[in-house]
Amino acid sequence: MALRLVPALAASGLEDGESWVAVSPEGEESDAPGRREVGGELEAAFVAAIPDLLALCRTLGADPSAVLAHTPSAAANVSDLGLMMAWSRLAEAWASEGRKTVLVCADPWLYRHLSALPGVVAAPPPPLTGRLSRLRGFAARLRYGLRAAGRCLRLPALPRQGGSWLLSYGNPQSGPDGTDAYFGSLMRERTDLCRVLHVDCPPDEARRLNGDGRSFSLHGWGSAIFAVTRLPFARWRPRAEMMNGPWGWLVRRAAAHEAATAQGAAIAWQIHCQRRWLEAVRPLAVAWPWENHGWERDLARAARRLGVASAGYQHSSVGRFELNHHVDANPDGLGSLPDLVLCTGSLTREGLTRWGLPEGRSRVAGALRFTPSPGPRWDGEAPVFVALPGDVSMAARMVGAVARVARRLGRRILIRPHPIYDVPVSEDEWVTRATTGLAGQPAVSAVVYAATTVGLESVLFGLPTIRFIAAGCIAHDILPNTVNVPAADEAGLAAAIEAAAPPPAIAREQVFAPVDHDVWRQALP
Numbered sequence: 001m002a003l004r005l006v007p008a009l010a011a012s013g014l015e016d017g018e019s020w021v022a023v024s025p026e027g028e029e030s031d032a033p034g035r036r037e038v039g040g041e042l043e044a045a046f047v048a049a050i051p052d053l054l055a056l057c058r059t060l061g062a063d064p065s066a067v068l069a070h071t072p073s074a075a076a077n078v079s080d081l082g083l084m085m086a087w088s089r090l091a092e093a094w095a096s097e098g099r100k101t102v103l104v105c106a107d108p109w110l111y112r113h114l115s116a117l118p119g120v121v122a123a124p125p126p127p128l129t130g131r132l133s134r135l136r137g138f139a140a141r142l143r144y145g146l147r148a149a150g151r152c153l154r155l156p157a158l159p160r161q162g163g164s165w166l167l168s169y170g171n172p173q174s175g176p177d178g179t180d181a182y183f184g185s186l187m188r189e190r191t192d193l194c195r196v197l198h199v200d201c202p203p204d205e206a207r208r209l210n211g212d213g214r215s216f217s218l219h220g221w222g223s224a225i226f227a228v229t230r231l232p233f234a235r236w237r238p239r240a241e242m243m244n245g246p247w248g249w250l251v252r253r254a255a256a257h258e259a260a261t262a263q264g265a266a267i268a269w270q271i272h273c274q275r276r277w278l279e280a281v282r283p284l285a286v287a288w289p290w291e292n293h294g295w296e297r298d299l300a301r302a303a304r305r306l307g308v309a310s311a312g313y314q315h316s317s318v319g320r321f322e323l324n325h326h327v328d329a330n331p332d333g334l335g336s337l338p339d340l341v342l343c344t345g346s347l348t349r350e351g352l353t354r355w356g357l358p359e360g361r362s363r364v365a366g367a368l369r370f371t372p373s374p375g376p377r378w379d380g381e382a383p384v385f386v387a388l389p390g391d392v393s394m395a396a397r398m399v400g401a402v403a404r405v406a407r408r409l410g411r412r413i414l415i416r417p418h419p420i421y422d423v424p425v426s427e428d429e430w431v432t433r434a435t436t437g438l439a440g441q442p443a444v445s446a447v448v449y450a451a452t453t454v455g456l457e458s459v460l461f462g463l464p465t466i467r468f469i470a471a472g473c474i475a476h477d478i479l480p481n482t483v484n485v486p487a488a489d490e491a492g493l494a495a496a497i498e499a500a501a502p503p504p505a506i507a508r509e510q511v512f513a514p515v516d517h518d519v520w521r522q523a524l525p
Contacts, residue, residue, distance in 0.1 A: 003095040004102045005114055005122040020102040023087060023110065024472055036101070038090065039469040039489035045086035045093075046321075046474050053082045054328045056247055060238060061331035067271065067294035068264040069236035071254040072331075075293065075324035076476040077391070077451065082323075083474050084110055084250045088117065095119030109253030116249075133260035138232060140262035145231030148269050151203055152222035158194075161281050164524035165194050167218075167274070167288040167299075170201025172420075176211020182289040182315045184368035186520065187214065193524065196277060199270045218273040221280060226272055234268035235259045270295045275302050285309035285524050289316075290341060292324045297336035304339070311523040312338035315369060317453050318348045321476035327356030337361065340523055344370070345511040347480045354481070365519040367512035375461035379443035383412040384497055387438065387447065387454035390421045394470045398450055399425055401468070401490040406430040409494050414441070418452070446500035448493070450475035459483060460508050464500030468493065480511070 009020055009032060019036045054074060061072035070078040087105075091114045094101045105111045108126045115122035168174070171181035178187030180195065187193050195215040197206050199222075206217035236258050243252050258264065274295070278286075286303060290296060290312025303310040318325050330336050333356075341357060342365035343349040349362050376385075386402050388395040399415060406413040407430055415425050416434040425433045438447065438454050438461070446464040449455035456479055458465040467477060469489040479485065485503055488496035 002097055002100055003091060003120050004100075005091075005111065005120050006102060006104055007106050007111060007123065007126040009102065009104045014102060015100070018100040018102050020104060022472065023103070023105040023107060037471065037489055037491045039471055040487075041090060042083075042086055042472070043469055043474060043487075045089040046082055049082060049085040049089055050323065053085055054323060054326060056081070056085075056251075057323075057329050058331050060242060060251070061329070063237070063239055063242075065235070065237045066331075067298050068234055068267045069254070069258045069294065070263070071236070071258060072329075073293050073297075073324045074326065074329040075291070076321050076474055079254065080473070081250060081254050084113075084253065085247070086474070088113060088250075091120060092117050107253070109249045109256070113247075113249035130256050133256055137235065137260040137262070137264075140260075141234060141265035142232040144262040144265040144269070145227045145229075148199070148219065148222060148231060148265075149224035149227035151199075151217075151219040152224055152227065152273075154203055155206060155217045155220040157220035157277075157280065158216045160194070163192060163194055163283055164285045165196055165281070165283045165287075166524075167196050167198065167286055169198045169289065170205045170209070174209055176209055176215075178212055178214065182313065182369055183287075184515075186368055189517075190520075190524070199266065199273055218270070218277055221276040222269065222273040223276070227269065230272075231265040231268055235264035267295050271298045274299050278302055278306055278308060282306065283308055285311065287311040287313055287342070287524055289313055290338060292329070292337070296338075297330065300336050300338045309340075309523070309525075310338040311340045311342055313365070313368075314341055314343045314348055314352070316344075317456055317478040318351050318480065319476060319478035320481050321474065322478070325352060325355060334358070334361070342519065342523060345509065345513045347482060347506075347510045350482075351480050363519050363523075364513050364516065365523070366515035368515060370512045372508065372512075373439045375439055375457075376441040376463070377443045378445070378463055378502060380445050382443040382445045383414045383432075385434065385438055385441060385444040385447045385458075386413055386415045387449040387452050387458075388415065388417045388423065389449075389451035389475065390418045391451060391473075391475075392421050392423050394450060394473055394475060395421070395423045397470045397473075398448075398468055399423060401470075401493065402448060403431050405490065405493045405497070409497065411445075411497065414444075416454075446497055448497070451478060453478055455479060455485070456483075456511065459485060459503050459506060460511060462502050462505060464502055466493070466496045466500060 014034050019034045021036050057072050057074040066072040071081050108128045111125045168180050168182050173181035197217050199218050209215045238251050238255050300310050341362040344367040413431045414434040447458035448466045448468050450468040465485040467487040486496050
């Protein structure tokens with residue numbers, strides 16, 4: 001008996017020679033003796049599971065309702081299906097080896113999947129909670145529908161037609177003069193451009209951003225009747241055979257988690273509003289921050305049907321775990337991609353080509369949202385700068401890990417939370433909350449990051465950079481495939497900081513090229 005599966009460690013205890021691993025590292029058992037750190041193993045299992053993940057997402061994406069979910073897009077930063085498949089691979093491996101392992105898993109769906117694997121000896125599973133979560137999800141979608149109906153009545157549609165448009169998110173860094181957090185100063189330089197705002201932008205923010213009369217909310221094109229009557233029922237419904245196949249319990253889990261929130265309603269409302277906007281305005285061209293999520297795939301298909309040119313701006317990074325950019329994740333391949341993908345630099349363009357995007361469908365357009373800066377200098381005696389991700393659970397684990405390492409090493413640590421998703425930071429003589437980002441620091445000895453473009457920024461500054469591997473989850477690697485830095489979990493972080501050295505030099509222009517205005521003019525005539 002090499003692998004025992006239990007819902008709680010306290011209920012079973014450990015037998016002689018056993019070590020234990022928890023699927024979720026939180027809880028009172030986290031400091032119990034005999035625990036094994038498996039962050040590196042889990043990440044390796046995730047990498048090995050990528051072909052299966054892409055194939056499964058491609059099949060799931062063929063369902064008509066799949067656009068209402070994040071899971072079929074294979075986006076590792078908003079869906080943990082790949083993480084669950086990685087745990088499955090590890091459990092299979094541990095069940096066949098000589099080392100005795102106890103796997104603690106309180107997740108009822110994953111537990112049932114793992115218990116069916118060969119060689120796994122499982123205790124009775126934890127109870128399923130599907131009915132309560134479905135009711136909670138329906139209530140959330142009903143509230144969203146009522147709120148959306150009110151917003152579309154308060155924000156009238158624009159009578160203007162034609163022209164080239166940007167579709168952008170509401171972001172505090174965008175401004176009423178046309179400045180955009182994703183498209184930089186493009187609207188200020190091109191007074192012929194208009195901006196339509198994603199439905200996640202609240203009405204008051206949409207009004208603020210319309211200071212020059214060229215920014216409008218997509219809510220204005222929505223139907224209040226559609227919002228009230230259709231959105232409460234808008235959710236992903238996988239086919240029965242997908243919920244009963246070899247990955248059935250994991251598909252059920254993903255569907256249950258997505259249905260427990262208003263997410264399906266929000267995506268359905270975005271799709272509804274953008275379709276009606278395209279029909280009413282008939283723009284010449286539209287560009288948006290491209291990440292290949294469900295609503296974007298629908299936008300690309302709808303624009304093509306109407307003869308509207310579409311351009312997806314690869315505005316951030318395309319790291320090796322950001323599989324939502326992979327053509328193989330799409331059920332219709334190139335059919336749901338924009339006509340043209342505008343890349344920030346040659347490295348990301350080459351990466352997208354390796355992932356199936358034809359070279360004729362992409363151009364290097366330059367970096368609109370990243371301005372060059374000298375950055376901090378490298379000083380071995382300076383503090384270690386820690387950049388937290390937007391995932392608050394992962395960020396909290398990271399704060400605890402680096403704080404413990406700081407005290408052991410006697411090194412000062414500056415922790416910079418995500419600008420939108422803040423987490424508490426307990427400050428002491430070793431740990432301090434950073435008041436500015438990496439570019440504003442005078443000097444650092446190393447940079448530790450997880451799932452944030454600050455890691456890429458650090459590499460471009462030539463600073464020692466360490467990618468943190470959090471316990472029990474996958475921090476999607478934002479670095480391009482050709483850029484490698486040391487990675488460490490909590491157990492190896494101290495040694496990685498002590499051995500930190502500058503990475504091989506990378507030309508900034510390969511990642512964030514100068515803006516090519518001719519390319520932008522061709523994409524947005």
